Amino acid sequence: MMTRTPVTNFFNRKLFIIMTNKNNFSKIIWVFASIFLFSFFSCEDDIQIPTPSTQAIFESQIESFFQDTESGKMIYEVEFINLSTMAATFLWDFGNGETSTEENPGIVTFTGSGIYDVTLEITPLPAQGNLHYNNLKATERLLLVPTIFFEGFDDPELETDFPPEGWQLIDLDGDGHNWYWDEFEGEYYMLSRSWGSATGPLTPDNWIITPAIDLTEVTGGIALEWDVTPTANQSQYRLENYSVLISTTGDDPDNFTEVFNERLEAEMTNWEWITRNIDVSQYSGETIYIAFRHHDSTDFDRIALTNIHLFQSGN
DSSP states (O other), rough: OOEEEEEEEEHHHHHHHHTTTTHHHHHHHHHHHHHHHHHHTGGGGGOOOOOOOOOOEEEEEEEEEETTTTTOOOOEEEEEEOOSSEEEEEEEOOSSSSOOOSSOOOOEEEEEEEEEEEEEEEEOOOGGGOTTOOEEEEEEEEEOOEEEEEEEOOOOGTTTSSOOOOEEEEEESSSOOOEEEETTTEEEEEEEEEEETTTEEEEOOEEEEEEEEEOTTTTSEEEEEEEEEEESSSSOOOOOOEEEEEEOSSSOOOOOOEEEEEEEOSSOOOOOOOOEEEOOOTTTTTTTEEEEOOSSSSSSSSEEEEEHHHHHHOO
């Protein structure tokens, strides 16, 4: 790139001469425009627009699921959405013995609950073939399970009418604070505090209990899953403690047995959801209540939970 020093000096001298004349405002504008155009075109060769690369990307969503009356197996209809860029050909492997070369295969049927590894392989358009940042393969693990119970707290009316119908709140520490509902940018969840701006430190023993869940006709494996996150901006205030408890004899706190306990860690990222999963197959054939208890925490911040999911973990 050629040196600009002589040209800059020229324009500096030109600008000084023009500015000594009060009637030369239009010439001043011309000088500034000239400087801009000269700078732009002198650097034009340095600007490089990268060639778009080929990227394999797809999403999936369960459209429906039902039980086949003859085989007793669960049938899942899953839609696949191709979001790939700069691709010439497509090869899908759905992990169930079926393949497709269509760009958008639409709805695919899966027979039987389980885990399916779905892969999309693509080839690039000719102009993108030799780019080193192509990504020609995408894989998604598809977990297809029959849902027994689910609560994602996605009803906006929960803001004024919490908890959901059939659930029970118990403020066992008696401080007047308990689990409550909130949402942000399309995410819905419940929270419990161990500190408040109006109250200062709290010592919660806050319980929220599901309605009765009938497992009397459920056989095989059962799993319980939920999402949890700390909320504090500062890491030392993320150490909230909570438990998951199950009862088969009613919804009184004395009836519950703890099946999971976790103290959140300072290294966790606030508002980054972590999925927890435990096996509860021992409750097959029972009617159960599930409780989430926020306790043994004080002067931290809050804990958030959502997507409480009880499901069969196998055929």
